[in-house]
Amino acid sequence: MENLMSACCSKCTHDQSDPCKDYLLCRTEGPICHDSEECRAKRQALIDKVHLSAEKSNRRVLICAGTGCVASGSRDVQQVMLQAVKDAGITDCEVSITGCHGFCEQGPIVIVEPEGVFYGGVSADDVEEIVEKHLKNGELVERLFFTEPNSGDKDKYYRDIMFYKKQERMVLKNCGHINPEKIDEYIVTGGYSGLIKTFTDFTSQKVVEEVKTSGLRGRGGGGFPTGLKWQFTAQAQGDVKYVVCNADEGDPGAFMDRSILEGNPHAVIEGMMIAGYAVGATEGYVYVRAEYPLAIKRLERAIAQAEEYGILGGNVLGSGFSFKLKIKAGAGAFVCGEETALLNSIQGERGMPRVRPPFPANEGLWYKPTLLNNVETYANIPIIMEKGGDWYASRGTEKSKGTKVFALTGKINNTGLAEVPMGITLREIIFDIGGGIKDGKKYKAVQIGGPSGGCLPEEQLDLPIDYDSLISAGAMMGSGGLVVMDETTCMVDLARYFLTFTQNESCGKCVPCREGTKRMLEILTRITEGDGQEGDIETLERLAKSIKNTSLCGLGQTAPNPVLSTLRYFRNEYEAHINKKWCPAGECKALTVLKIDPEKCNGCTRCARNCPVEAITGEVKQVHEIDPEICTNCGTCIENCRKEAIYKG
Numbered sequence: 298m299e300n301l302m303s304a305c306c307s308k309c310t311h312d313q314s315d316p317c318k319d320y321l322l323c324r325t326e327g328p329i330c331h332d333s334e335e336c337r338a339k340r341q342a343l344i345d346k347v348h349l350s351a352e353k354s355n356r357r358v359l360i361c362a363g364t365g366c367v368a369s370g371s372r373d374v375q376q377v378m379l380q381a382v383k384d385a386g387i388t389d390c391e392v393s394i395t396g397c398h399g400f401c402e403q404g405p406i407v408i409v410e411p412e413g414v415f416y417g418g419v420s421a422d423d424v425e426e427i428v429e430k431h432l433k434n435g436e437l438v439e440r441l442f443f444t445e446p447n448s449g450d451k452d453k454y455y456r457d458i459m460f461y462k463k464q465e466r467m468v469l470k471n472c473g474h475i476n477p478e479k480i481d482e483y484i485v486t487g488g489y490s491g492l493i494k495t496f497t498d499f500t501s502q503k504v505v506e507e508v509k510t511s512g513l514r515g516r517g518g519g520g521f522p523t524g525l526k527w528q529f530t531a532q533a534q535g536d537v538k539y540v541v542c543n544a545d546e547g548d549p550g551a552f553m554d555r556s557i558l559e560g561n562p563h564a565v566i567e568g569m570m571i572a573g574y575a576v577g578a579t580e581g582y583v584y585v586r587a588e589y590p591l592a593i594k595r596l597e598r599a600i601a602q603a604e605e606y607g608i609l610g611g612n613v614l615g616s617g618f619s620f621k622l623k624i625k626a627g628a629g630a631f632v633c634g635e636e637t638a639l640l641n642s643i644q645g646e647r648g649m650p651r652v653r654p655p656f657p658a659n660e661g662l663w664y665k666p667t668l669l670n671n672v673e674t675y676a677n678i679p680i681i682m683e684k685g686g687d688w689y690a691s692r693g694t695e696k697s698k699g700t701k702v703f704a705l706t707g708k709i710n711n712t713g714l715a716e717v718p719m720g721i722t723l724r725e726i727i728f729d730i731g732g733g734i735k736d737g738k739k740y741k742a743v744q745i746g747g748p749s750g751g752c753l754p755e756e757q758l759d760l761p762i763d764y765d766s767l768i769s770a771g772a773m774m775g776s777g778g779l780v781v782m783d784e785t786t787c788m789v790d791l792a793r794y795f796l797t798f799t800q801n802e803s804c805g806k807c808v809p810c811r812e813g814t815k816r817m818l819e820i821l822t823r824i825t826e827g828d829g830q831e832g833d834i835e836t837l838e839r840l841a842k843s844i845k846n847t848s849l850c851g852l853g854q855t856a857p858n859p860v861l862s863t864l865r866y867f868r869n870e871y872e873a874h875i876n877k878k879w880c881p882a883g884e885c886k887a888l889t890v891l892k893i894d895p896e897k898c899n900g901c902t903r904c905a906r907n908c909p910v911e912a913i914t915g916e917v918k919q920v921h922e923i924d925p926e927i928c929t930n931c932g933t934c935i936e937n938c939r940k941e942a943i944y945k946g
């Protein structure tokens with residue numbers, strides 16, 4: 298049985314004109330129509346290949362082929378591994394690629410199943426040792442184990458690594474474990490069974506009710522209840538309707554949607570098909586930014602395979618429902634992630650937001666009723682349909698159900714993607730999963746929610762994360778970007794950095810966003826350059842309020858958030874910059890003076906010898922001094938002083 302159109306064995310009566318509608322169930326729960334040894338053997342071989350068991354001698358070497366690992370050389374590792382396994386005469390071991398594990402800084406990552414051994418930072422030169430020691434002789438290659446940043450413990454197995462232990466991987470379950478380029482692997486791990494259940498047990502209206510029961514809220518930023526959005530689109534009048542997937546992912550540092558598309562593309566296709574069935578749409582678009590070539594390639598392949606299997610196309614699985622899916626590559630403007638700008642962009646127009654209402658549910662793509670959701674939102678749908686809305690609603694918090702994928706970056710030991718249950722605290726994410734702050738420094742704040750999010754200080758570390766708690770703390774879920782800052786980060790400069798981004802990305806359609814963010818940025822720049830004036834804070838607050846209240850789209854409505862949240866929690870830093878002309882974090886060059894501690898300096902002259910502008914004077918074995926008039930704050934002397942005698946005063 299190659300696909301839905303072909304016979305599974307000699308007893309099979311199905312052909313092109315009468316495809317088997319039980320194909321998918323048969324793969325995982327069969328036999329369904331008839332029983333035959335030939336059929337069973339084929340099915341079992343496929344299941345065995347993916348679900349390895351400890352009793353069996355066969356192994357799978359899984360090489361991560363997500364963007365991060367590919368960039369650090371995993372394709373070479375794969376080629377050399379394939380050859381080495383062959384040369385060693387090992388026949389019961391398959392070498393396969395997977396999507397991203399979310400721990401890209403450890404890449405290239407190689408997992409050996411069924412043991413679940415995790416090797417990080419593997420290069421082509423390490424392959425021979427893995428084959429000789431592990432695959433041939435059952436000895437593990439310890440030097441490639443992951444070392445826990447705090448305890449220094451070496452973890453043998455994937456399941457022991459702290460980064461993964463506190464995660465609850467539902468949407469990312471398949472990422473890193475199946476080959477995303479093979480539809481069969483998705484199917485034998487239960488893929489498309491949510492779709493079958495939808496067709497067999499649910500009317501369109503019942504699907505909408507099930508999604509409502511699940512309590513799922515949109516993962517693209519705003520957290521709008523997904524079931525309600527589906528209901529609006531289902532009720533909208535229109536002969537043609539569309540389902541659109543927002544895979545623009547414009548937030549700097551975020552890569553969760555890309556990872557899902559690269560590692561588990563069929564989950565998004567399945568979610569969109571269920572959505573199409575629920576709202577009465579027969580055509581869908583996935584809008585992916587062109588900077589994601591691998592995600593586009595994997596999605597194209599997945600669509601082609603689903604079409605070949607008769608899953609996408611006409612009369613899907615004999616249900617009478619038809620659905621086709623297209624990809625639209627976007628040119629990568631942040632504002633094109635805004636839903637109405639995205640729709641304009643698909644239509645070939647300039648990606649600028651539309652005035653709402655009407656909302657896309659009534660007038661969306663080509664002004665027809667359109668359902669638009671985010672990648673992660675769609676990827677949750679098959680899980681809801683398979684396990685039930687009530688099951689889903691039992692996870693997470695009262696008003697935010699399920700899990701959320703976060704992108705952890707910044708001054709943290711373990712950077713990467715983490716899928717956690719809603720309600721987990723920031724402390725657990727940053728210190729348990731993230732392994733704490735780098736280089737033993739002190740935690741200062743976390744910027745959560747992307748460029749339009751907010752910064753939360755130490756006293757908010759025990760905040761349970763959900764949509765509403767974050768908003769009341771002055772931040773937002775956004776798409777799930779989480780940037781951790783240590784004591785050396787200046788919060789005024791950070792707010793300036795994020796506002797620079799949103800200001801650059803403003804499409805210019807409305808005055809408050811176009812001009813207002815510019816004025817805010819000018820003030821922030823002045824403050825960080827030492828020219829802050831009395832009244833600046835009040836002007837910033839006034840401008841922020843009016844930009845939020847009067848901008849046309851979410852970009853302008855949220856752009857002032859980083860400024861407002863830093864003013865809320867770190868007002869003293871603004872005051873120090875303006876009133877004392879001093880940057881407490883020592884980051885703003887114009888407001889930072891470098892000094893040498895006479896108690897520590899032994900006059901070794903290293904600083905003076907390395908200073909590019911000859912700002913340091915002092916005799917050998919005498920305490921040295923820095924001339925602040927000449928010093929450019931480049932930091933070279935700090936790096937060179939072995940006595941740690943130079944500090945920012």
Ligand SMILES: Cc1cc2nc3c(=O)[nH]c(=O)nc-3n(C[C@H](O)[C@H](O)[C@H](O)COP(=O)(O)O)c2cc1C
Pocket residue numbers: 514515516517518519520521523543544545546547548631632633634635636637669670671672674675776850851852
């Ligand atoms: C400036 C801006 C950028 C956005 N970028 C994205 C994005 O990259 N991906 C996304 O899914 N939603 C993005 N959104 C949110 C979308 O407008 C929309 O709310 C979301 O895609 C709806 O899907 P959901 O209900 O599943 O969250 C952005 C919104 C704004 C205002």
Ligand code: SF4
Pocket residue numbers: 632650802803804805806807808810811848849850851852853854
């Ligand atoms: S708020 Fe900004 S990005 Fe949105 S429409 Fe207005 S100018 Fe464009």
Ligand code: SF4
Pocket residue numbers: 893897898899900901902903904905920921937938939940941942943
């Ligand atoms: S490098 Fe450090 S110890 Fe040496 S002279 Fe400079 S400040 Fe003093």
Ligand code: SF4
Pocket residue numbers: 891907908909910911912913923927928929930931932933934935
């Ligand atoms: S910060 Fe740079 S310019 Fe200033 S004293 Fe040190 S080395 Fe010289």
